Amino acid sequence: xxxxxxxxxxxxxxxxxxxxxxxxxxxxxxxxxxxxxxxxxxxxxxxxxxxxxxxxxxxxxxxxxxxxxxxxxxxxxxxxxxxxxxxxxxxxxxxxxxxxxxxxxxxxxxxxxxxxxxxxxxxxxxxxxxxxxxxxxxxxxxx
Amino acid sequence: xxxxxxxxxxxxxxxxxxxxxxxxxxxxxxxxxxxxxxxxxxxxxxxxxxxxxxxxxxxxxxxxxxxxxxxxxxxxxxxxxxxxxxxxxxxxxxxxxxxxxxxxxxxxxxxxxxxxxxxxxxxxxxxxxxxxxxxxxxxxxxx
DNA sequence: GTTTTTTACTTGCTTATTGCAAGTGATTCT
DNA sequence: AGAATCACTTGCAATAAGCAAGTAAAAAAC
Numbered sequence: 184x185x186x187x188x189x190x191x192x193x194x195x196x197x198x199x200x201x202x203x204x205x206x207x208x209x210x211x212x213x214x215x216x217x218x219x220x221x222x223x224x225x226x227x228x229x230x231x232x233x234x235x236x237x238x239x240x241x242x243x244x245x246x247x248x249x250x251x252x253x254x255x256x257x258x259x260x261x262x263x264x265x266x267x268x269x270x271x272x273x274x275x276x277x278x279x280x281x282x283x284x285x286x287x288x289x290x291x292x293x294x295x296x297x298x299x300x301x302x303x304x305x306x307x308x309x310x311x312x313x314x315x316x317x318x319x320x321x322x323x324x325x326x
Numbered sequence: 327x328x329x330x331x332x333x334x335x336x337x338x339x340x341x342x343x344x345x346x347x348x349x350x351x352x353x354x355x356x357x358x359x360x361x362x363x364x365x366x367x368x369x370x371x372x373x374x375x376x377x378x379x380x381x382x383x384x385x386x387x388x389x390x391x392x393x394x395x396x397x398x399x400x401x402x403x404x405x406x407x408x409x410x411x412x413x414x415x416x417x418x419x420x421x422x423x424x425x426x427x428x429x430x431x432x433x434x435x436x437x438x439x440x441x442x443x444x445x446x447x448x449x450x451x452x453x454x455x456x457x458x459x460x461x462x463x464x465x466x467x468x469x
Numbered sequence: 470g471t472t473t474t475t476t477a478c479t480t481g482c483t484t485a486t487t488g489c490a491a492g493t494g495a496t497t498c499t
Numbered sequence: 500a501g502a503a504t505c506a507c508t509t510g511c512a513a514t515a516a517g518c519a520a521g522t523a524a525a526a527a528a529c
Binding site: 227228229232240241243244264266267268 | 480
Binding site for chain 4: 470471472473474475476477478479480481482483484485486487488489490491492493494495496497498499
């Protein structure tokens, strides 16, 4: 009769909603993994590892575990290869796309090096919902 | 002729825009300080300290320094009291309101304890821009 | 069919960050 | 004058991050 506590789930710091969200995604790596899942179509451990920010493999393992525990990510064996594992975003993760888009928009405004996707930054301001729909559609096409 | 490096500014991990934003706000505390500044009208060290999440004073000091270095926050002496310091958000911080609102909306959807501001959550979905304008207006009224 | 490579991780260790408790000097309140 | 408040510091223990190397299983190459 002992309540099992999942060590990968955060302990709540307050009942503020901003704080709640930060308990899950308030660090330098979690949203980058979600970015790779939601925007870049990455599905394998090796793909996340290969991202430009150079995440360490032990940190990536831990973040994926936390994301699975938080039900933001689903982990399942790759049907095409018995040694591969597939990670995919859940609806709860898809629902974070607007957060990511707002971060991109903000960076587009203040990051001096941000050129490549400046067009996207404009579109986010002018037609946000359409951009969200587009990203979601691209996600659906992959599954 | 030596370039001074501000130790309070982050080092960039990649030229991704999501990563850029996380270099500044990717931790458990920074956005909570901004929440207090942007939503709760807090302006003094003691007020941030008193928030429900119980930030340690040394961490708060560090975060405020980083926010000032990042030009998200302005620090100035309180004209009403010689021992008080006033912290206030810059336009760059105000521009993060949509990010915060999306976090609140997301929590409103997945946080089982989130009742108090469920009405707000609905409004964010239906009339986002008006909510942003409202928060900004409330900010302006204070200065 | 054996060697090589790839895959998804672990492990061990060092360094950096966080958290806690207590303290500080300068105000300001009583 | 004395106590409380202000915006911080300081010291130290605990936790987390970062780095390099290793591992077993599976798949690809030869």
